[in-house]
Amino acid sequence: MKPMMLIALAASALATSALAQPTPGTGENAVDPHVVSDAGAAPIAGQRMFEAFHGEAGISRIVDDFVTRMVADPRISEIFKATDLVRLRRTLKEQVCYLLGGPCxxxxxxxxxxxxxQGVTAADFHAGVENLQAAMTKEGVPSRVQNRLLARLAQMQGDVVER
Ligand code: HEM
Structure with missing residues (x-):
């Protein structure tokens, strides 16, 4: 086996490490081991977006409110019936923080x-956008700043929407 392949294998083994496991006492369930990666939409450069979202504390408030709105939204609540919401909140916070250029x-x-x-449709995706806009507005994030994050998320629509 070539040295480069060995390095790649070792890196992927490391990537499935304990980091991906839930913190005891949070109520989060474990999932099957998976490769952890930041591949996907690239983060927005600089710190200004992260600051406009009021840092990790602001992102945490926005995601908590967003998830509450998603599970209460009659258009899409059915999709979240079996979802581990503790895990969803945690991983969404990480991802939004990462996309905004934060230290996550x-x-x-x-x-x-x-x-x-999951059978997510384009209409379901749009419902998600509306709920996120409401949560960002509640946090006081200006709409031009909101739109930059929404544009990043739109790049991921093809990974989420199935029909
Ligand atoms: C770009 C938009 C979206 C992003 C970035 C996103 C991100 C995420 C993340 C980070 C997770 C958790 C991953 C994990 O457990 O490791 C997740 C799970 C989930 N998402 Fe999304 N999501 C998006 C759009 C949507 C939409 C529009 C819906 C439905 C209306 C949806 C439904 C779900 C469900 C049901 C789960 C839980 C899956 C499970 O229980 O295994 N997502 N999403």
């Missing part, structure tokens, strides 16, 4: 695998 890394599963067989 993704430990969740890749977007295609996660959303496979």
């Amino acid at each position: 890394a993704n430990t969740g599963r890749d977007m295609t695998t996660t959303h496979m067989d």
